[in-house]
Each structure stands twice: as structure tokens, then as C-alpha cells.
Amino acid sequence: HVNQKNLQQQKGGVAVSSIQPPAQAIWWNQPLDRVEGTWIGIALVWSLIMFFMMPFWHVYGKQNLSNEAYHTTPEAYTAKTQAMIDQYTVRTETDLQIPVVAPPPGSDVYLLGRLWQWFPILELQEGQTYRLHISSTDWQHGFSLQPVNINTQILPGYEMVLTITPDTVGAQTIICNEYCGIGHHTMTGKIYVTEGRP
Numbered sequence: 001h002v003n004q005k006n007l008q009q010q011k012g013g014v015a016v017s018s019i020q021p022p023a024q025a026i027w028w029n030q031p032l033d034r035v036e037g038t039w040i041g042i043a044l045v046w047s048l049i050m051f052f053m054m055p056f057w058h059v060y061g062k063q064n065l066s067n068e069a070y071h072t073t074p075e076a077y078t079a080k081t082q083a084m085i086d087q088y089t090v091r092t093e094t095d096l097q098i099p100v101v102a103p104p105p106g107s108d109v110y111l112l113g114r115l116w117q118w119f120p121i122l123e124l125q126e127g128q129t130y131r132l133h134i135s136s137t138d139w140q141h142g143f144s145l146q147p148v149n150i151n152t153q154i155l156p157g158y159e160m161v162l163t164i165t166p167d168t169v170g171a172q173t174i175i176c177n178e179y180c181g182i183g184h185h186t187m188t189g190k191i192y193v194t195e196g197r198p
């Protein structure tokens with residue numbers, strides 16, 4: 001209390017600290033400290049710079065995706081995914097018999113997220129363009145493709161469409177980067193990229 005009194009006398013006002021309750025109940029009528037005002041100003045200017053950098057990064061940095069989004073339902077999306085699986089499955093993997101699906105280049109390919117897997121495994125050709133549809137049938141998930149670091153939020157009822165042209169042969173790993181429950185850490189998937197056939 002002695003310190004607080006000294007401070008009050010020095011500044012000619014009422015001291016406010018973060019560890020003691022405010023001396024005055026109506027603390028928000030007190031004038032803003034110059035240091036605090038400066039920090040609010042810096043934060044505002046920086047947030048505006050970052051805001052206007054977003055279109056720049058989109059065009060020149062190739063960081064932000066040009067995705068499309070459509071309304072769907074879990075039932076309708078599951079049906080479209082199953083139709084692709086029925087037509088283009090080339091083999092199954094693991095004890096769970098997860099279908100590996102190789103749709104023709106240029107086609108629409110479907111991936112669904114659910115508790116707790118990405119389904120099915122897609123096999124795409126290098127240098128070919130696909131429209132990759134992604135949706136969830138139950139919950140919010142985070143599609144994160146590694147190591148290329150493509151990220152997008154996946155929600156039930158919304159169908160995200162990314163136009164992609166794989167340029168790296170090999171297995172790409174999909175992880176879920178939005179916490180979705182007790183099996184979140186096991187929610188992985190795969191996209192294979194094979195060498196394009198001439």
C-alpha cells in the first residue's frame with residue numbers, strides 16, 4: 001500500500017497494476033498511459049500491414065490457396081466419394097482394406113475426413129491436374145498435406161475444391177491439424193503421386 005501511495009503521488013493519479021485489484025472500481029475512465037497507447041498503435045499498424053500483405057502473398061508467394069467452396073451434405077458427399085471408389089479402386093492397403101483409388105487425370109477426385117481417418121487413399125499422376133474435393137462427414141477437421149504444407153479447414157456441409165497438379169513423385173502424408181477428439185493424433189491419410197504415363 002505504501003508503494004501504491006507513492007506511485008499515486010508521483011504521477012498525480014491513481015496507480016493500476018496487473019497484480020492488484022484496481023484502486024478505483026470505475027477503472028476504464030482513467031486516462032490511457034502513453035506506453036500502452038503506443039503499443040496499441042504499433043499493434044494496429046502491424047495488423048494492417050499483415051492484412052494488406054495477404055493478397056500480395058497470394059499472388060507472389062504462392063502461400064494462400066485458391067480454393068472453391070460449395071454446400072453439400074454428409075450423405076451426398078459420401079455417395080460421390082463411394083461412386084469414385086467403386087469405379088477406380090486399384091488395390092487395398094492394410095488390414096483395414098483401405099481402397100487405393102486411381103482416378104483418371106483431369107477428373108474430380110474425392111477425399112473425406114471423418115473420426116478418425118482420411119478416406120480413401122488417392123493415387124494421382126505427376127504433372128496431371130485434378131480437382132481435389134474435400135469434406136467432412138462428421139466434425140471439423142484440418143487437412144494438412146505434408147511435406148508440401150498445404151492446409152485448409154474441413155467442415156461438414158461444405159465441400160472444398162482445390163485444383164492441384166502434383167509435382168513430386170512419392171507418398172504424401174495427410175495429417176489432421178484441428179483437434180477433433182480422442183483419436184485426433186491417429187487421423188492420418190496418404191496421397192500417392194506416381195510418374196505420369198506418356
Ligand code: CUA
Pocket residue numbers: 116140141142176177178179180181184185187
Ligand atoms: Cu480430425 Cu483432428
